[in-house]
Amino acid sequence: xxxxxxxxxxxxxxxxxxxxxxxxxxxxxxxxxxxxxxxxxxxxxxxxxxxxxxxxxxxxxxxxxxxxxxxxxxxxxxxxxxxxxxxxxxxxxxxxxxxxxxxxxxxxxxxxxxxxxxxxxxxxxxxxxxxxxxxxxxxxxxxxxxxxxxxxxxxxxxxxxxxxxxxxxxxxxxxxxxxxxxxxxxxxxxxxxxxxxxxxxxxxxxxxxxxxxxxxxxxxxxxxxxxxxxxxxxxxxxxxxxxxxxxxxxxxxxxxxxxxxxxxxxxxxxxxxxxxxxxxxxxxxxxxxxxxxxxxxxxxxxxxxxxxxxxxxxxxxxxxxxxxxxxxxxxxxxxxxxxxxxxxxxxxxxxxxxxxxxxxxxxxxxxxxxxxxxxxxxxxxxxxxxxxxxxxxxx
Numbered sequence: 001x002x003x004x005x006x007x008x009x010x011x012x013x014x015x016x017x018x019x020x021x022x023x024x025x026x027x028x029x030x031x032x033x034x035x036x037x038x039x040x041x042x043x044x045x046x047x048x049x050x051x052x053x054x055x056x057x058x059x060x061x062x063x064x065x066x067x068x069x070x071x072x073x074x075x076x077x078x079x080x081x082x083x084x085x086x087x088x089x090x091x092x093x094x095x096x097x098x099x100x101x102x103x104x105x106x107x108x109x110x111x112x113x114x115x116x117x118x119x120x121x122x123x124x125x126x127x128x129x130x131x132x133x134x135x136x137x138x139x140x141x142x143x144x145x146x147x148x149x150x151x152x153x154x155x156x157x158x159x160x161x162x163x164x165x166x167x168x169x170x171x172x173x174x175x176x177x178x179x180x181x182x183x184x185x186x187x188x189x190x191x192x193x194x195x196x197x198x199x200x201x202x203x204x205x206x207x208x209x210x211x212x213x214x215x216x217x218x219x220x221x222x223x224x225x226x227x228x229x230x231x232x233x234x235x236x237x238x239x240x241x242x243x244x245x246x247x248x249x250x251x252x253x254x255x256x257x258x259x260x261x262x263x264x265x266x267x268x269x270x271x272x273x274x275x276x277x278x279x280x281x282x283x284x285x286x287x288x289x290x291x292x293x294x295x296x297x298x299x300x301x302x303x304x305x306x307x308x309x310x311x312x313x314x315x316x317x318x319x320x321x322x323x324x325x326x327x328x329x330x331x332x333x334x335x336x337x338x339x340x341x342x343x344x345x346x347x348x349x350x351x352x353x354x355x356x357x358x359x360x361x362x363x364x365x366x367x368x369x370x371x372x373x374x375x376x377x378x379x380x381x382x383x384x385x386x387x388x389x390x391x392x393x394x395x
Contacts, residue, residue: 004065004069005061005062005063005065005066005069006062006125008058008059008061008062008065009058009059009062009083009117011055011058012055012056012058012059012061012062012117013055013114013117013118014055015051015052015054015055015058016051016052016055016090016110016113016114016117017110017114018048018051018055019048019049019051019052019055019106019110020048020106020107020110020111020114021048022044022045022047022048022051023044023045023048023103023104023106023107023110024107024289025044025048026043026044026045026048026103026106026107027045027103027104027107027289027290027292027293028289044103045101045103045106048103048106048110049094049097049098049106052090052093052094052097052106052110053094055090056087056090056091056094059083059086059087059090060087062083063084063087066080066127069127070127072139072140073139073140073143073144074127075139075140075143075144075147076128076139076143077123077124077128078120078123078124079120079121079123079124079125080120081120081143081147082116082117082119082120082123082381083116083117083120083121084143084144084147085116085120085147085150085151085381086113086114086116086117086120086151087151088147088148088150088151088152089109089112089113089116089151089154089155090109090110090113090151091148091151092148092151092152092154092155092305092308092309093105093106093109093110093113093155093158096155096301096304096305099304100297100300100301102297102298102301104162104290104293104298105155105158105159105162105298105301107289108158108161108162109155109158112154112157112158112187115187115190115191115194118194119190119193119194121194122193122194122197122198122201136324136327138320138323138324138327139324141316141320141324142316142320142321142323142324143316144316145312145313145315145316145317145320146313146316146317146320146321146342147316148312148316149309149310149311149312149313149314149315149316149317150309150313150317150377151309152305152306152308152309152312152313153305153306153309153310153313153349153373153374153377154305154309154374154377155301155302155305155309156302156303156305156306156309156370156373156374157370157371157373157374159298159299159301159302159305159367159370160302160366160367160368160369160370160371160374161183161367161370161371162290162293162298163295163298163299163302163363163364163367164176164180164283164364164367164368164371165180165283165286165287165290166287166290166291166293166295166298167295167363167364168180168283168287170280170281170283170284170287171284177281177283180281180283181281181282181283183371183375184271184281184282184283185267185268185271186267186375186378188267188270188271188274189263189264189266189267189268190263190267191267191270192262192263192264192265192266192267192268192269192270193259193260193262193263193266193267195266195270196225196259196262196263196266197224197225197259200224200225200226201224205224205225205226205241206222206223206224206238206241207222207223207226207227207236207238207241207242208220208221208222208223208236208237208238209221209222209223209227209230209231209234209235209236209237210234210235210237211230211231211232211233211234211235211254212232212233212250213232213250214232214250214251220237221234221254221255222255223241223255223258224255224259225258225259225262226241226242227241227242227243227244227245227258228244228245228246228258228261228262229244229245229246229247229248229254229257229258229261230243230244230245230246230247230248230254230258231247231248231254231255232247232248232249232250232254233247234247234254244258260382260383295363299362299363299366299367302366302367302370303356303366306349306352306353306370306373307353309349310349310350310353313345313346313349314346317342317345317346318342318343318346321339321342325339337384338380338384341376341379341380341384342380344376345373345376345377345380348369348372348373348376349373351369352366352369352370352373355369
């Protein structure tokens with residue numbers, strides 16, 4: 001990554017960190033009251049919003065500098081796309097915060113932005129020329145619109161998560177508490193992914209395998225983590241490296257699937273450490289900070305985010321995608337894994353809006369749907385990109 005755009009993104013990351021701290025102080029600290037004694041907001045929240053704006057401006061500066069360096073829209077690989085998704089999420093937050101002035105939304109959204117950018121940074125950051133199939137104006141039109149739509153939809157997740165933490169009874173063991181804890185574990189697993197990748201990067205770990213792909217051709221695959229899962233008909237070429245416990249079929253990207261397994265294991269370790277320290281569910285640890293939050297306001301924020309994000313995602317993820325597919329591959333639809341999961345995402349959020357508007361699904365049911373929708377987006381980003389080989393794979 002170029003020194004200029006890399007520095008801009010680093011500054012943006014730390015400004016988002018500062019915003020997170022300031023929003024947390026705003027939520028858990030003393031409120032600002034007017035002369036009549038009414039709570040009108042927090043000075044810390046306003047400063048946090050300013051920090052988030054500065055972080056966003058620096059991230060836009062990174063995006064422009066990277067575009068100039070690459071000569072094309074910087075959304076052509078896993079690092080670039082995931083970073084832009086984080087930028088899109090921060091942009092969506094700024095819009096909704098300006099409307100609702102909800103500090104708690106910043107306290108939950110800013111860490112997700114940081115997590116997405118940190119997740120992006122573990123992938124190769126070098127600028128590479130576009131392959132012929134991507135040399136089209138539809139790259140920036142389709143991909144940026146899709147990422148922007150997903151970023152806005154992700155605000156619905158943050159608001160839904162806040163609602164559930166605010167309203168669930170963590171003193172009782174229930175299926176709802178279990179699934180909310182599973183969501184917290186999944187987020188921690190992203191942290192585990194970042195930790196384990198950087199740990200073995202510092203150790204300069206590398207293992208080379210010879211394997212056979214799904215076309216029957218031989219090739220080499222480089223692992224940067226010890227191999228729990230090996231490639232199809234894989235033979236380890238690096239002496240002293242770990243032999244895989246299991247070889248995967250040719251249609252799976254075994255090196256990235258191996259990374260996913262390591263992330264889940266590391267996430268489990270981190271989760272139990274947090275539980276041992278807090279001695280209660282993670283949601284229960286966070287709940288006291290949210291006592292002053294109005295659940296109805298948060299419920300409205302989640303709905304507004306999805307009502308805005310859904311048409312944007314539909315435009316980028318389906319309509320623009322089909323136009324580009326027709327131009328590039330002479331067909332509108334081909335049931336590629338990424339196409340299938342874009343359709344799943346569209347149908348899910350269409351069902352959410354239908355249930356919300358026609359059946360009156362507000363409050364807790366709506367919050368659960370927001371959280372599930374984000375899980376679908378992250379499955380598409382992580383699993384479909386890293387594990388399932390396809391035409392759209394960034395891995």
